[in-house]
Amino acid sequence: MRIFQRSGLAYFYLAPSALIFLIFTVIPAIFVLYISLFNWNFLNMKMSTYVGLGNYHVLFSSSEFWHSLLISFYFVVGTVPTGLFLALGIALLLIQPFKGRGFVRLAVFSPYVTPVVATSIVWIWIFNPQFGLFNGILHFLGMPQIGWLQSPHWAMPGVMMYSLWHNLGFNVIIFLAGLTTISTELGEAARVDGANRWQEFWQVTWPLLSPTSLFVLIISTVGALQAFTQFFTMTQGGPLMATTTTSYLLYQMAFIFYHTGYASAIAVVLFVIIAGLSLLQMRVSQSRVHYE
Amino acid sequence: MSSISVKSERLSSKHRGWQTLRRSWWGMLGGLVLTVLFLFPFYWVVVTSLNGSNQVLQFPPVFLPHGQWQNYVRAWNEAPWLRYFFNTLLIAGLTTLLVLVTSILAGFAFGVMEFKGKQILFLSFLALMMIPQTVLLIPDYIILRDLHWLNTYWAQIVPWGASVFGIFLLRQFFMTFPRELLESAVLDGASITRSLWQIVVPMARPALVTVALYIFLGSWNSFLWPYIMTSSPSVQPIEVGMATFLGTNGTDWTGLSAAVVFTTLPVMILFLVAQRQFLAGAFAASSGMKG
Numbered sequence: 316m317r318i319f320q321r322s323g324l325a326y327f328y329l330a331p332s333a334l335i336f337l338i339f340t341v342i343p344a345i346f347v348l349y350i351s352l353f354n355w356n357f358l359n360m361k362m363s364t365y366v367g368l369g370n371y372h373v374l375f376s377s378s379e380f381w382h383s384l385l386i387s388f389y390f391v392v393g394t395v396p397t398g399l400f401l402a403l404g405i406a407l408l409l410i411q412p413f414k415g416r417g418f419v420r421l422a423v424f425s426p427y428v429t430p431v432v433a434t435s436i437v438w439i440w441i442f443n444p445q446f447g448l449f450n451g452i453l454h455f456l457g458m459p460q461i462g463w464l465q466s467p468h469w470a471m472p473g474v475m476m477y478s479l480w481h482n483l484g485f486n487v488i489i490f491l492a493g494l495t496t497i498s499t500e501l502g503e504a505a506r507v508d509g510a511n512r513w514q515e516f517w518q519v520t521w522p523l524l525s526p527t528s529l530f531v532l533i534i535s536t537v538g539a540l541q542a543f544t545q546f547f548t549m550t551q552g553g554p555l556m557a558t559t560t561t562s563y564l565l566y567q568m569a570f571i572f573y574h575t576g577y578a579s580a581i582a583v584v585l586f587v588i589i590a591g592l593s594l595l596q597m598r599v600s601q602s603r604v605h606y607e
Numbered sequence: 608m609s610s611i612s613v614k615s616e617r618l619s620s621k622h623r624g625w626q627t628l629r630r631s632w633w634g635m636l637g638g639l640v641l642t643v644l645f646l647f648p649f650y651w652v653v654v655t656s657l658n659g660s661n662q663v664l665q666f667p668p669v670f671l672p673h674g675q676w677q678n679y680v681r682a683w684n685e686a687p688w689l690r691y692f693f694n695t696l697l698i699a700g701l702t703t704l705l706v707l708v709t710s711i712l713a714g715f716a717f718g719v720m721e722f723k724g725k726q727i728l729f730l731s732f733l734a735l736m737m738i739p740q741t742v743l744l745i746p747d748y749i750i751l752r753d754l755h756w757l758n759t760y761w762a763q764i765v766p767w768g769a770s771v772f773g774i775f776l777l778r779q780f781f782m783t784f785p786r787e788l789l790e791s792a793v794l795d796g797a798s799i800t801r802s803l804w805q806i807v808v809p810m811a812r813p814a815l816v817t818v819a820l821y822i823f824l825g826s827w828n829s830f831l832w833p834y835i836m837t838s839s840p841s842v843q844p845i846e847v848g849m850a851t852f853l854g855t856n857g858t859d860w861t862g863l864s865a866a867v868v869f870t871t872l873p874v875m876i877l878f879l880v881a882q883r884q885f886l887a888g889a890f891a892a893s894s895g896m897k898g
Contacts, residue, residue: 324799325722328712332769335709336735339766343746344738350745360749405641413634421882422642425649428878428885430828432849433867437652440860448651451668480648488889541739544830548853562741569745570835582742593737 344586351579363576370580380581382556383564386471390560391539393475394482398535399528402483406490407516420491424484431481431544438477439464439549467557470550474558477545482538486531493527494520526599533596537589561585656864663860675861679869682852682862687840688869691848698763698833698844699826705768706822707815713769714777715803719789729778736771744835751836762836763844767826773818776891780814781807817888820881827874845870 351370356362374380409420426434441448442463450460463473497520505515521528543562546552552559552567559567561581569578655663656679657672716722717729747766748757756762784807792802808815830846837843840851849870856862878885 322722328716335769346746419638
């Protein structure tokens, strides 16, 4: 049909989104690369001096940057694999028919829609060392009290627990979507062949679910690398930088210390890591399409 | 041979009946545990918001509320919440509207129309998803400053006025839209733009509702961007207001909890009313973005 082959009109339709993306995403992405090559003057751009890869040089030889990467890595390791397997376990439970299943699905998903500032405040209170719920439970069990968010050891596990509570529901729904597309016949065939439920899961369900797991793995890793708000409200990166992730360091450098050029170099490194992960995900999902 | 297989089938179905029953009990038990784990923080904040300071500063903690409604009055009077609510509604509402318009147009172009460079343009739109928000904060701050948009509503609406998720979802919808209907409408003399708004948009309602809900929620819950780009409560949204309140009233746990309850309630109500669309959106996101 010829009617819809009108390039002019199509470009006209694309223009509004393209313009917004261009001004607020594409140009800034290039701009941040440019800024990272300068000793950037935040108040007067013309006073900035070109330093080449100077900022990167400082960055890669500074211990605070490597420390922040380590902290980010700790957060990823602590939330992503646990989040994946917990979500899968919950999804396997919630795919079984039982009374009240719809309500449980809703309950598990509900934290995901809540605003992080508000609900992280609830958890700050739960973690309160003097009057908080968790230390109350520990007291009841006769165990020693923990400083939680005020302790360099326990602050990160505290933020991880909150993040898992907040985000798990989304991954559960994605696994539920994945599980519903797997036909039950294969599993039944495996059981007729004498496989128990454990074997059936690892030999049939898990391999068929691998595209979904990979998707969850990558988007949770990207999400964890960008996590900011819960660190801002719960720990402010402390105590003793124990929760200063790379994203948090970027915020501090840019908007507290106004080291704009240096902070932009951090942004570029973060960008490379996250874009690399996203590319990996696209590559793998494309190879999956070939098999189908 | 056939009789044997029928028999074994019957046996196994009987066995399966037992198994389903047993599994259903386990399911309900597990479901109960999950419900308690995930909903407990909500219960806890409500209890805290209704307790007096003497119950809150008690150890071990008090598990039942004591009807101290004045916490709500106190918290409400200590910050310009009405202003924050108004700002949030305005920002989230206008952002959603803008995203719907830009997504319908671009989704229609990608889904139905033929034009040069379609493939490459679509791929570059998708590639935008790889650019994380944190990375854009510094350059966008400078750009918004030069536009004199810092500390305005514009800074919180326009940069978020286009969404790859929205365009992608609507493109998927338009691709499955019956072509004959569109073509006959256009042949009838309606222009493409008119038939888009009059015929296609009304039929795209389910997809539009899903996009609208996620964009509205994302805008309502956003924190870092408005926190950086604004400085005065007259234009700030509720989440920034909540962070300010945490900064100034950080030890008033009953008041803080009350504020958490009344700022989270609208989101929870929206979620409960539109739960189906929310879950459908998560389904669509996973199936759409994967392949």
